[in-house]
Amino acid sequence: MTRSAPTPASAASAPGQAGWVCCPGCGWLLYRKRLDRNLHVCPECDHHLRLGARARIDLLVDPGSFTATSFAPGGSDPLSFTDLRDYPDRLAEAARRSGESEAVVVGTARIGGTEVVVAVMDFGFLGGSMGVEVGRRVSRAAGLALEHGLPLVLTTASGGARMQEGVFSLFQMARVSQALGRHREAGLFSVCVLADPTYGGVSASFATLASVLVGERGAHVGFAGPRVVQETIRAELPSDFQTTEFLLAHGLVDRVESRAELRPLLIRLLGLHTRRPGPPAAGDGRPAGPPGAEDAEDVDPWDVVQRARVVERPTTLDYLHTAFDDFVELHGDRAFADDPAVVGGVASLAGRTVVVIGHEKGHSVRERVARNFGMPHPEGYRKALRLLDHAEALGLPVVTLVDTPGAHPGPEAEERGQSHAIAEIIMRSSRLRVPVVAVVTGEGGSGGALALCTSDRLLVLQNAYLSVISPEGCAAILWRTAVAAPTAARAMRLGAAHLRATGIASAVVPEPPGGAHTDPAAAADLLREALVRELEDVCRLDPDALLEARSRRLSRIGGDDGRALLSVLSVGE
Known part of the structure; x- marks a missing residue:
């Protein structure tokens, strides 16, 4: 059954036409209601428009099953950072525009009836950048899954580490990586959906440490952004460079799926990784071999x-x-x-x-x-x-x-x-x-x-x-x-x-x-x-x-x- 998702924070209407959206991929003018029905995938060029965290959650989890985890406020400005604006002002503006308190939303939900912990990033909050608070929340998501023996489902969309928090942001890569390591050591399953874009400190930490990596079709994933790469090596890059299809061909992700195929795949993966073996055959001796064996x-x-x-x-x-x-x-x-x-x-x-x-x-x-x-x-x-x-x-x-x-x-x-x-x-x-x-x-x-x-x-x-x-x-x-x-x-x-x-x-x-x-x-x-x-x-x-x-x-x-x-x-x- 086709599932409709709420309008993403990043979907921009054409000027003067609130019922229409301009596709970033082909420039085609799309009727918003048709786009909603098509899970925010352009029917003309198959470009997957970006989704906000809540839209992504609605797309993947069983209806009405998500319960957000609340977090006490943390320190918001460890460097007292100022560029053209004070960092606290940027945080307040990001919260107002995205409707979220940070660049990741954490909670519990069910997917295909399987209880899971989810952590979903929102690119609309300062480009999904990872600062101290994001590191704290992702680590808490892994800890919550470990505590209750649950699978962990991650969705990433990030420009990388948050510059305004300096080296504190950098070390969140180690913080979240060890949290996922503990979850893995406990024999628990995790899966990460790599959405557009996933770069830098997020791609080089928890985004690529899950048991299974699933790329959303057409998403861009890498360590350094393509402009940085091109300016550094002064060479022409492949046309599909850093797309999830490029990663699949180079053995870096397990699968690439369209947006409509993500939820069915997650249901299958979770079912396979949470199923218990059937009862052993009766008798204590070694069963007889197959006929003629x-x-x-x-x-x-x-x-x-x-x-x-x-x-x-x-x-x-x-x-x-x-x-x-x-x-x-x-x-x-x-x-x-x-x-x-x-x-x-x-x-x-x-x-x-x-x-x-x-x-x-x-x-x-x-x-x-x-x-x-x-x-x-x-x-x-x-x-x-x-x-x-x-x-x-x-x-x-x-x-x-x-x-x-x-x-x-x-x-x-x-x-x-x-x-x-x-x-x-x-x-x-x-x-x-x-x-x-x-x-x-x-x-x-x-x-x-x-x-x-x-x-x-x-x-x-x-x-x-x-x-x-x-x-x-x-x-x-x-x-x-x-x-x-x-x-x-x-x-x-x-x-x-x-x-x-x-x-x-x-x-x-x-x-x-x-x-x-x-x-x-x-x-x-x-x-x-x-x-x-x-x-x-x-x-x-x-x-x-x-x-x-x-x-x-x-x-x-x-x-x-x-x-x-x-x-x-x-x-x-």
Whole structure:
């Protein structure tokens, strides 16, 4: 249902025409009532006009649920600052024009029925600048959420730190950052909506420290403003410089949404991050594996390799939309880029919220080229690393779906630290204090696959494999010809049967006759059944027991015939 928002403080009427508004984006004259119905988004150019704090709150929260938090008056002029006007006079004028006592409004509300603490900035109050009082209120919002164990929802619109309060303003960056740090350490969820504009001390503190960052379409976000940047470096800037779309492409935000899509997304995110796991399955023993899991068909390894590479074979995104109940994709490594060869986010599976990370190849030639044939760059692994941190911070189990020929071997990957990125994620997942269930769904090439295979439970689909090198690569090195690839595959014993027999894989997930590609829906049902079973089992362990069992599991791989490992898995120790 379309929700209308009150007229924002920043929406200016055309001179002499109180019922009309001039769009700052295209200059088109817009009828105010039509603009109100369209959530203050220009229907001609899609420019998102700025909203005041109260309008933003009305847009996002359940009707009638917001209760403002009152604050005792604080010190208003720590430097006795004067420029062309006394600072107290500027504060009084800002309050009169915006209708707010400061540049942020704090309170409690419900979003989609979930109780939250909200802190929403108002650009109409001195450009949303952050002074001592803003720092105090945002910190109090985080403290209130921590005190009551609630999610924190932030919306930013700010020019940065408040110059009139000097170094006192500067140190509010540290004040609010530590408040959000305490909230995160308590395992609580936070989300920040980055609205236009968000700059300076706000962008470099709480605006970019939330668990999930959502940019409003077309908003400008950065540290230094574009004029400052251009005057400093004397270079032409990209046309989309510092837009949220620019940030998404460079891996710096999780999503970019239109104004109408913000509330539905927040409802989904809050639902996923506040849902409790369903009751564990009856019985204390380890549940039986999926049908056929204990008796994996011993097929020719080269046939396994060929089936694992079938273009029509379901990919991670296919499974996310069929085997799982809901999925919200999160993007970017928060440092450099968003690698499309790795997808990940938060999903729901049989009433349990999980973080899912997987390789993505695509199906068509266009998709495969765009996703680099499922071969990740370092930023793909760093995106996965960030999602592992997200899972641990919020106490969510992790599911990984592995299907890659290997990590991207190009020079740009080496320049950006491919080896280090893979090593970091392997180490991090080996010590993660939440359960990890990995599934090899297709190809499992070398360290690029192992990066997502370090887990408590390793499942492998019937026609999938793990290998230290591709059969072609092995044949070229040892047999001096790639034609010997089938011989190399057999020599390396590629396939699910060998992985299960040696205890490297804890179970084999059967596929429909002929392979997963012949009946993707049935393949998704089989995968879902196996995941639900494994998660119910492994989620019973406390973190210390989980780490000890994982350590023993990894230490025993390659010892004896692997059967000792199965005894560890069977008791979940």
